[in-house]
Amino acid sequence: MTTMDRLVGAGVARIDGPAKVRGTAPYAYEQDPGEPICHVAVVQSTVNRGRISRLDPSRAEAMPGVLAVLTPANAPRLGHGLASDLPVLQSLDVHYQGQIVAVVVAETSEIARAAVGAVAVEYSAQGPDVVLSAERPDLYAPDKLMAGFETDSVIGDVDGALASAAVTVDATYSTPTQHNNPIEMHTSMARWDGDRLTMWDANQGPHTIVNDLVAAFELERDQVRVISPYVGGAFGSKAFTHPNQIVAAMAARVVGRTVVFELSRQQMFSLVGHRTPTIQRVRLGADADGRLTAISHEVVEHTSRINEFAEQTATPTRVLYAAPHRRTTHRLARLDVPPPTIMRAPGETPGMFALESAMDELAHQLGLDPVELRIRNEPARDPERDLPWSSRNLVACLRTGAERFGWAGRDLAPGVRADGRWLIGTGVAAATYPTRRRRAECRITGHGDGRWTVEIDGSDIGTGAWTALTQVAADALGVGLDAVELRIGDSALPFAGGAGGSTGMTSWGSAIVLTARDVRRELDEKHGGVLPPRGIVVKGGVPGESPHASDWSMHAFGAHFVEVRVDRDTGEVRLPRATSVYAAGTIVNARTARSQFLGGFSMGVSMALHEESVADARLGHYVNHDLAGYHIATNADIGELDVHWLEEDDPYVNELGMKGIGEIGITGAAAAVANAYWHATGLRVRDLPITPDKYFRELGAG
C-alpha cells in the first residue's frame, strides 16, 4: 500500500464507457422496476400569474387507458415545508407559465399525452411581469446569495477612487436567460411497495432527492430509496428536486403502480429551472500604469415569486484582482417566471463575462496588452477576505497560455486584420472557480479474495466520476483498478452531497482517501497488515470544508485565449481556435478532465454566440422553447481547442490537492470570445449572445 499516485493523473478510459456505448447502462427511463410501467403527462398553465377558475378533467378521465387525472381538487396533500415549485397541485394559484395544474396517468405515454389535451382549464389571470430592468422600483437586496455568499461587499471609498482615477471604465453588460439542456431530459420512475418508495431518477445527488421526497410524503428516510447510477448530463438542472420527482411519486401512489415521468424537451424550459438574466454595471478605475484603484460591480438579476435564487454573479470580482477600493452588490426582482436554478458555474459564468469584458475595455483605454493588465493587478492575498492563497497560478496560466497560443506581438488595434472577407481578432480572459469540499461518508469493504468494494453516494452525471473515483480508490488502497468495485448513485449508499459546485471529486475523493487510510490503519493494527480471509468493513469520510478553509483562500484559476473571425458582410462569427490553460490542483484523470475543460469552454462559447431564452413580454413564455429555437453550439461552431493544465501542488485544499474542474472551463470563456470579437471588428457587444443582428446594430445599419 505504498504505491501512491500510480493511477491518479493517468488518462484511464471510462470504465462505464463500454456499457454506455452498447446501450446497456440503464438511465432512469430504462430501468426495470419489475412490473409494467404506466406513464405520466402533465397539463401546464398557460398564464403566468393568477388562479385556476375552472378545471374539468371529465373528458380525459373517460378516455380508455387513462388511469387517473390528478388536479388540485383531488391530489394527495403533501407535507408542509416544501419549497419553491415542489408543492405540486396543492393550490389553485398559478405563479409561472408552465406550472403543472393537472397530471394524467395512463397506460401509455401516447394516451397520457392525448388526455392532457382533453383537460379543460380556465384561469383568472393578471398580465405577466417577466421583463428585468435595472430601473425597476421593486429591486431588493436578498439576505444572502447562493452558496452562502454575502449580498454586498464594500471596501474603501469606491466612488471617491473612481472620481480621482486616471482612467475609468463604466459599462453595463447583460446576459440573457439561459436553459440547461442536457441530452437526457429529467426522468423519474416511482414504485411504491406499501409505504416504501423506490425511485429511479436522473439527478445530481440521490440524497438530495430523498430529503424532499421524505418531506413531501411524510416518510422516514429509510422508507425512500433513490437510484441514479447513470445520468445523461445535468449542468445544475438536476441538482435540486423539481416537480418531476414529486409528480412521479404522487401518481404512482394514487394508481398503485410503477409510474414514469419523462419531461419533453419543451418542458425543459419551464419545469427544471434556468439561469437568471443579468444586468451588470461594472466600473473600473486605474492609475496611468493600469493599476486598479477601484472596482465596482453591481448586479441586477431575477428570481421567481416562489423561490429566491440569488445568483452569486459578482463573487468572482471579490477574488480576481487587487484594488484598494471595491464594491459588489446584487439586487433581485421577483418576476412571474419559473424558479431559476443552478446552471454551470452560477455566478462566475455571467459575472466573469462582465468583469473580464470591462478589463479588456480598460486595457484598450490604457493602450496596454490585456494580459499585462491582468498581471499588473495580481493580488498577493485574497483582496476581500485578506487571506493568503492556498495556491494561485493565474499569472502562470496567462503566461503559458499566451505562449501556447502565440499571443506575443499581438497588435492592440481593433478591426485591422483580415483574411479575405473575414475580420480576425484575438481575445483573452481569466477563469476562476472556488474550491470547496462538502461532507461525505464512505464505506470500504475488503473481501477475502483481495477485492474491494467502495461505496459512496456520489454521482456521475457524465463527468467521469465512475472512473476517477475508482482510480482514487485503487491508489488509496494500493491495488489495481480491477480489484475495486465502485458503487455510486444510490441513496442506500453512505451519504454524500450531490455533484455540484465542482465539489464532487474534492468531497467524495477525499472521503475515499481518508476511509482507505482507516482501512490501512485497521489492517496494520488488527490484522498484521494483511487482509483477513473473512474480510473487513470500514466506514469513514470527511466532515465538510477543509480544516484550512478559514485560513486560506482556495480557488482554481485559468486563462482562455481565443481567435475569432467575423464575416464583414454578414456578421457571422467563427471560432477557429482557442487555448485554455488551467491551474486546478491535482488532475485525477487526464482524459475525463480534458473532456470537462473542453465541455465547459464550449458551453461558454455557446453562451457567447448562441444561447438565449427569449421571453415574450406580453404572453409571458419563453418563445424558443425547443432545440430548434434555443441554439446551442454545434460541432461546427467549435474549432481546435488546445487544453492544457499546469502542475499545481496545493497542500491545503484536500487530501489529494484537487480543486474541482467541472465548472471553471465555462468561466471567462464568453468574455474571451467577446473580447476577440471586439478585436476583430472594433464593435463591443455588451449584451450576449453576439448574433449577426447585433453586428448590424453596432454598425448602425439595422
Add this chain to the structure above:
Amino acid sequence: MREFRYERAADPAAAVALLAAEPEGAFLGGGTNLVDLMKLGVATPDVLVDVRRLTSAEITDLPDGGLRIGAAVPNADLAADRRVRERFPVLSQALLAGASGQLRNRATTGGNLLQRTRCPYFTDVTTPCNKRAPGSGCSALEGVHRNHAILGPTLEGPGTCVATHPSDMAVALAALDASVRVLGADGERVVPMSGLHRLPGDDPSRDTTLRHGELITAIDLPALGMPSRYRKVRDRASFAFALVSVAAAVRVVDGVVDDVRLALGGVAHRPWRATVAEEALRGRPATEESFAAAAGAELAAAVPLRDNAFKVPLARNLVVRTLLQLTEDPR
C-alpha cells in the same frame, strides 16, 4: 395529439382519390415536419396517406439537359446526385445547408417544398396566430420577430402574418425556374415555382396555391447553363434555419450581365424571387456597383419590423457578395 389512421394506396391516383374523400387528411412524406406538428397539436389530420413509396424516388434526365426529380427523392440523395452537383450546384448547396444529415436522409423533395413556417408562435398552440388559428391575431407582429419577414408581409387586418418560408431547397428551386408537377382529382397540372408559394395576403393559413388533396409527383428543372451558388447566413455554423439566404446564378459576357437569377430566403412568406434586382442587372456591367444598386432596388420594398431591420443590410451584402463570388470565381 389527435388520433389518426394510417393509409397506403396502390398508386398516386389512388392516393389522390383517398385523400379527396378525407377533408381533414394529409399526405405523409418523410414526416419530419408533419409529425412534429402533429405532436405539438398544430396539425391535426385524422388520416395520413403515406406517399413516400408512391411517388418516384428517381432523378431522370430531361431532353433539354434539365432534370426531373421524383417527389419521394430524399433530400440527401438529391444533394448528392452528380448531375445536380454539376449542373445545379445551387440546389445541392441549398439542401446541404439545411437541417442535419439524419433529417436529410428522411425528408422528401415534396415534403420539403411544403414544410411549414418556423414562426415560434405558429408552433405553440397556446398563443394567437392567424396562420394556425385564423382571426386569432399575429403574436409575432409586436412580439418576438427577429427572424421574420421583411418583404411582402401582411401588417394589418385579420390576415396579419410576418412569417417566413423556411425551406432552403425551395429558394434554389425558385431561382432555377423549376416547375412542380401536381396530381389532383381532375388530373395533372404543372405549377411554376413562382406560382406555388403565396404571400400571406388576407389568408395566411394557406402557404401555397395547392388545393386539398393535390399530390406533388415531381419537380422539373430546366437546363440552367450558368454558374450558380447558394449562401445561407444563420445564427450558428450548422443546423439552423436561415436568417437570410440567397440563391444566385449569373452569366457574364464581356463584362456585362447576360443572364441572372436571384432568389432570397428567410425574408418573406415565400421564397423571394428577386425579379426587380434581376431586371436591374440584365445588360449592366458585372460590377460591385451594379450588384449593390440591384440589391438596393429589390430591398427598397422592405418593410422591416422593430427587431429584424438587420435583414435589409444583411440581404443586400449577401446578394452583392454572392454575385461577386460567382463572377470572380464562377466554379
